[in-house]
Amino acid sequence: MKVSIDRARCQGHGRCYELAPEIFDADDEGYGVVLGTGEIAPGLARRARLAALNCPESAVDIDDGEQIT
């Protein structure tokens, strides 16, 4: 599972880094950024989904890799 933030949609609400600080952080202006590569350990998958489902701008994308299989 891999997460990314659509910079064009993100408005800095900060729900992702509030709900999943292990995965997301804020830049100097408060916009969300993904920590590291965005590759999510299985134990954090639920957190990643919660962040995506709570983003008011739907700016958090999750790639489950399911379309590949």
Add this chain to the structure above:
Amino acid sequence: MTTDERFSASFEELRPDRMVGARHEAITGPVRSWETDFSHVEPEWADDPYRVYDDLRQRCPIAHTDRFGGGWLPVRYDDVAAIAYDTDSFSSRSVVMSNVRPSLDLAPVGTSPPISSDPPFHHDARRLLLPAFTKKAVETREPATRAYCHELIDAFGDRRDVDAAVEYAQHIPVRVIAELLGLPLEDAPRFREIVANTLEAVNLPPDERAARIGAQFDYFLGHIRDHVANPRDDLIGHLVEAELHGAKLDPLHVAGTISLLLIAGIDTTWSAIAASLWHLATHPEDRRRLVAEPALLPTAIEEFLRAYAPVTMARLVKRDQHWRGVDMKADDWILLSFPAANRDPDQFDRADEVVIDREVNRHAAFGLGIHRCVGSHLARMELRTALGVWLERIPEFALTDAGPVHWAPGQVRGPRTLPVHIG
């Protein structure tokens, strides 16, 4: 003494035309029909707007009024979101629905940038503010805010009957904003007057309204001059020094932004704190659960923000257009109700219930799109602190019949009186 030529003139001299624009006679009195005559400043709206939204959503999801010179009220989440995102068709040059429409010449800056600004100016004006309002930056104010919340409760003394809005909620954002901007806390009564003038007194005769807004700007200009003479490390100091596109800011940009931050930072948060306390005073099962499980508070706060979102915005239609079944004319108002969007059952399960452990909550209390509330992280810090301290100190409280709960009318709705009994 240091001076800065930019700020030597009065508001009248800086903007001799004052609030130029199309004016309309104020229409007041009871609403005849919510579909064709809505008004957000009448008492029947302030008492319970949710009943109005839910009813309109069934029958007439984009209501109209001839009041304020004509405007529309969409109540579906999808429509509210679409308008918030479409800055090409809907201008922000005034975000307070009144009987005066600022002229299109005022775009893209508007009277209080960046909330009143349209692209492309908006983006750069907003960037001047963002670093001061990140989650990290506002967390530094948490200890002082917490100490102040305790002081306010200490001041209740042995009294068991207090007003949670008047004696608690309203003071917290006033103090936070005064310190952030660099305005004297003794002026707190003046701040509240400025807020009420801007947001509630929308049906005053336009000249009277313009005179009050002029006095307000002169007050800000006075403090700007004082900051020039005695530089300080606060937001007014920052705006005085800030540069945009290679030049220092226009004096009306500085004063307009200060006006915005003061108005948008005070009764919005005050309303959210007081509405949350109202809910807890009237829902003992939720109150007891939060006392027992303080870790649930951030989740509950998001739900209070969804269910009791205090802020409604406004837009002006840029040109005649047929929009989702209605014929909008250039300069029609849009009353952009994030509170109505937040109660749309097509967007939220159990939309009309307050579910304090709601995990998925994509609410729009802080707006959507480029005008997302710049102070949202500050507001969340204040809410967490104010509600956390209250529940820790006063786990048992209930509404009393000492007086009615008075909800403010207008675009920022929240309890202005909240008599509660402790214990």
